[in-house]
Amino acid sequence: MSDERKPSRGVKIARRTFLAIAGVVGGGLLVGAGAVAWRLRQIDNYKLPAGDGEASFGAWLKFTRDGMIEVVVPHQDMGQGIYALAVLLAAEGLKAPPEAVRAAPAPIEARYANPVMLLDGLPMDEAALTAPQRATLWTFDKILRTLGLQGTGGSTSTRNIAEPIRLAAASALDMLARAASARFDAPVDQLKIVGGAILAPDGKSATYGELAEAAAKLAPRAIAVPPLAIGDYVGKGAPRFDVPPKVYGRAKYGIDTREPGQLYAAIRHSPRLGGRLSRASIPADAAGVRGIVEGKDYVAVVGETYAAAMAGLDKADVVWDESNALKVSTGDVFAAYRAALDRGADYKPRWVIDAVGDPSGATGKAVKATYDAPFLAHVTMEPINATALVTETGAKVWAGHQSASLVQLLAAGAAGLKSEQVEVFTPFLGGGFGRRADLGYVVTAVEIARKFMGVPVQTIWSRAEDIRDDVYRPAAMADVSATLGDDGMPTGFTYRIAVPSITDQFVARAMPSAKGGLMADRTTVDGALFPFYGLPNRSIENLTVDSGVPVGFWRSVGYSLNCFFFESFIDELAAAAGAKPLDYRSRLLAAAGAYEPARRAHALLHRMGRYDQARPLAPGADGAKSGRGFALTECFHSFVGQVADVEIVDKTLRVRRVHAVVDCGFAIDPPNVAAQVRGAINYGLSAVLFGKIDFDQGRVAQTNFDSYPVLTLETAPEITVEIVNSGAAIGGVGEIGVPALAPAVANAVFAATGRRLRSLPLTL
Amino acid sequence: MGVDLTLNGAAATLSSPPDSPLLWALRDERRLVGVKFGCGAGLCGACTVIIDGRQARSCQTQVKDVAGKTVVTIEGLSGDIAQAVTDGWIAAQAPQCGYCQPGFVMAATAVIAADPKQTREQALSQLTNICRCGTYDAIRAAIDHALGALNAAPSPQKQGSAQ
Numbered sequence: 001m002s003d004e005r006k007p008s009r010g011v012k013i014a015r016r017t018f019l020a021i022a023g024v025v026g027g028g029l030l031v032g033a034g035a036v037a038w039r040l041r042q043i044d045n046y047k048l049p050a051g052d053g054e055a056s057f058g059a060w061l062k063f064t065r066d067g068m069i070e071v072v073v074p075h076q077d078m079g080q081g082i083y084a085l086a087v088l089l090a091a092e093g094l095k096a097p098p099e100a101v102r103a104a105p106a107p108i109e110a111r112y113a114n115p116v117m118l119l120d121g122l123p124m125d126e127a128a129l130t131a132p133q134r135a136t137l138w139t140f141d142k143i144l145r146t147l148g149l150q151g152t153g154g155s156t157s158t159r160n161i162a163e164p165i166r167l168a169a170a171s172a173l174d175m176l177a178r179a180a181s182a183r184f185d186a187p188v189d190q191l192k193i194v195g196g197a198i199l200a201p202d203g204k205s206a207t208y209g210e211l212a213e214a215a216a217k218l219a220p221r222a223i224a225v226p227p228l229a230i231g232d233y234v235g236k237g238a239p240r241f242d243v244p245p246k247v248y249g250r251a252k253y254g255i256d257t258r259e260p261g262q263l264y265a266a267i268r269h270s271p272r273l274g275g276r277l278s279r280a281s282i283p284a285d286a287a288g289v290r291g292i293v294e295g296k297d298y299v300a301v302v303g304e305t306y307a308a309a310m311a312g313l314d315k316a317d318v319v320w321d322e323s324n325a326l327k328v329s330t331g332d333v334f335a336a337y338r339a340a341l342d343r344g345a346d347y348k349p350r351w352v353i354d355a356v357g358d359p360s361g362a363t364g365k366a367v368k369a370t371y372d373a374p375f376l377a378h379v380t381m382e383p384i385n386a387t388a389l390v391t392e393t394g395a396k397v398w399a400g401h402q403s404a405s406l407v408q409l410l411a412a413g414a415a416g417l418k419s420e421q422v423e424v425f426t427p428f429l430g431g432g433f434g435r436r437a438d439l440g441y442v443v444t445a446v447e448i449a450r451k452f453m454g455v456p457v458q459t460i461w462s463r464a465e466d467i468r469d470d471v472y473r474p475a476a477m478a479d480v481s482a483t484l485g486d487d488g489m490p491t492g493f494t495y496r497i498a499v500p501s502i503t504d505q506f507v508a509r510a511m512p513s514a515k516g517g518l519m520a521d522r523t524t525v526d527g528a529l530f531p532f533y534g535l536p537n538r539s540i541e542n543l544t545v546d547s548g549v550p551v552g553f554w555r556s557v558g559y560s561l562n563c564f565f566f567e568s569f570i571d572e573l574a575a576a577a578g579a580k581p582l583d584y585r586s587r588l589l590a591a592a593g594a595y596e597p598a599r600r601a602h603a604l605l606h607r608m609g610r611y612d613q614a615r616p617l618a619p620g621a622d623g624a625k626s627g628r629g630f631a632l633t634e635c636f637h638s639f640v641g642q643v644a645d646v647e648i649v650d651k652t653l654r655v656r657r658v659h660a661v662v663d664c665g666f667a668i669d670p671p672n673v674a675a676q677v678r679g680a681i682n683y684g685l686s687a688v689l690f691g692k693i694d695f696d697q698g699r700v701a702q703t704n705f706d707s708y709p710v711l712t713l714e715t716a717p718e719i720t721v722e723i724v725n726s727g728a729a730i731g732g733v734g735e736i737g738v739p740a741l742a743p744a745v746a747n748a749v750f751a752a753t754g755r756r757l758r759s760l761p762l763t764l
Numbered sequence: 765m766g767v768d769l770t771l772n773g774a775a776a777t778l779s780s781p782p783d784s785p786l787l788w789a790l791r792d793e794r795r796l797v798g799v800k801f802g803c804g805a806g807l808c809g810a811c812t813v814i815i816d817g818r819q820a821r822s823c824q825t826q827v828k829d830v831a832g833k834t835v836v837t838i839e840g841l842s843g844d845i846a847q848a849v850t851d852g853w854i855a856a857q858a859p860q861c862g863y864c865q866p867g868f869v870m871a872a873t874a875v876i877a878a879d880p881k882q883t884r885e886q887a888l889s890q891l892t893n894i895c896r897c898g899t900y901d902a903i904r905a906a907i908d909h910a911l912g913a914l915n916a917a918p919s920p921q922k923q924g925s926a927q
Contacts, residue, residue, distance in 0.1 A: 078861055264792065383802070430863030675857070706805065713891050714889070716900035
């Protein structure tokens, strides 16, 4: 990806401000304990491989031959801007202009593990950890770092790498300063920094590049970094280096891989989920076709061009064995959910993840509702594909993916090689959204390439195959009930969601020998767990119901379900209590007492109220009904409130405006935070207005953007984003715009029409 | 054998089967991979190219359909209109994953080239491409920027992007 960056002609001097080095590094900032020391040991122990004329500054930074500073990123960029963020942090820490820094993929090494992504899945309230829970988290963190699983997902990239990169940059600047001190024979505290160079008191200067070789030989020291604050680039943002190549069509995605002698494969899976291939053949005279590959549940035709492969596949004679295929239809799935919910507390497996007091004895006015949401496909703009080259002694894989270490492991298995014999190349991702965390497609592409030893083969899923072979956002159904006291406040609250376990399925696919069902799948209950509202006597439960449909991580995962169910129901309680939605939420937050998430949520609620007054709902044009809805959520350690304005004409629902207030702790790259939230709102709106995958006797009903429509310019609302730097620990950003959108829109429909829509997609 | 056309300003011959999609001839035969595959059904616009000045979905165009025509892909985009459009896209920092953006840029260039004086609403209504990252607000800003730049300049040349 870094090769998409135009090489800069040396380090440009972008800023003329002279910085005293003592203010950036030096004695006053030295520390060395706890977590910081642990991170620094990483820097001490490992240096990025450096070629001729390159200088490595440890695990995160090196100076390259062309005079650039390279920061490595153990995450994939699927549009969330993590590469640009790494550049900002490194530039800020090194006091160098962002144009002098480029980002490159990190090596596949255990030290670049992403434990955050998995720790977030443990069923515990991070805002109120008990001592044993802290110990568990600490232990899991160490284990996960040892296992070394790299991954991008769960809105964790920034949380995972911001501190190590800041420490590495501070450490590297300290080394550069000491090298300059030796070179100029002047004490460090008399040196100054100006735009990528260090200046001696006598006016002599040396660029970082000139100092890099000597500096890299020095021993790194423990450097503390100050808390995140607005700097030259951090907290402001800078033009993203990946924007011009993407606009000019020069950015390369996995599907753009073009290796010498490359062949192309068109693939078709069994029409029914779980079906097997019996046999397949192709006419001998099919033009441009080089062969046919018979997989367990797919057939692939390999050709000299993709068009030839597709034409060949159309001519293929394919016989499927559907004797053991899934015969499930959408109605069966929801019937199974209904049956589980009807058994309620007697159903197994049932996981009570969040229990406070006892709702069973609570008295008051009863409010009950049932919500549901459908299966969804990811439909990344770049259809699923992977390119592989397999030989007796090694393999190469080019693919967009969300875990380099898993790609390596799974590709090695499929190629009959060891992990270290597999080289993984990661171009830009044409969308991830969780789809590219599920790597069966890499296994398939390697299997196909293995039939053409020594020849690179690119396997491309058609859009219909991309939808058919997806791992879907699970459909779910929830029964929610509460009792309200005389003051309208909840005295008891029970929340039960019937849904399959994504985690169990994911683990079973990635590691077939692993045993599932050992732990509650928190990911499918997120959005209802550990609410920031004061809800005494509550029980929040997962009833695990698996109908066999493959399910996976879909942008914001369980939050996409539960936030809709939960925040819609809070609106129902407000109506039952005769209170306004914002006022009622304010009372519920106050009832939570001194609970930090409630304080942060309340701060956003105030801003939602201010927006509501400053920009009142516009009346609907030409007799349209209009309504405004609110929703508030904590997700991925960030807080988001949304205000949605809708217009309704007959059966048509239009979302006109959405305002989001966001507290992600501190926005390192605010323009990108706003862009991510706007994009996620539009992503969420596709699901609210149109999204639905149906199964008919195990066959997927939807095949392309005509039967599975997504938002377009015409239907996209105007979106504004207000960012609040609360100073709390950094939260995630990539997914946080999705969850509150659905309930905000549904609540707006209620405000406009008095009709409560409890089923997604919203249908009038 | 082959289909003769003008491709990105130069005479070219496509040897892919005449009834095969132009998209794959461009991507696989000509290595013009800025032309993206998104749906194969003319629904998403990721494969948009400009044929004789008009936006066209190359997945729905057969190779034989472009015989004697002028085809421009993102790789060959040039001219004042294209400059204004790409500048607008960069000023708006529009792309996220970026995969749909070349198709959007091609469509926007053809639409604006047809009438640089049109309103933003007229231009936007002709952009039916899909962006799964939801960069629509930024795309609106990019169009505003492009139309603003073209109409602020003294008598913008109504020169097509295709040449």
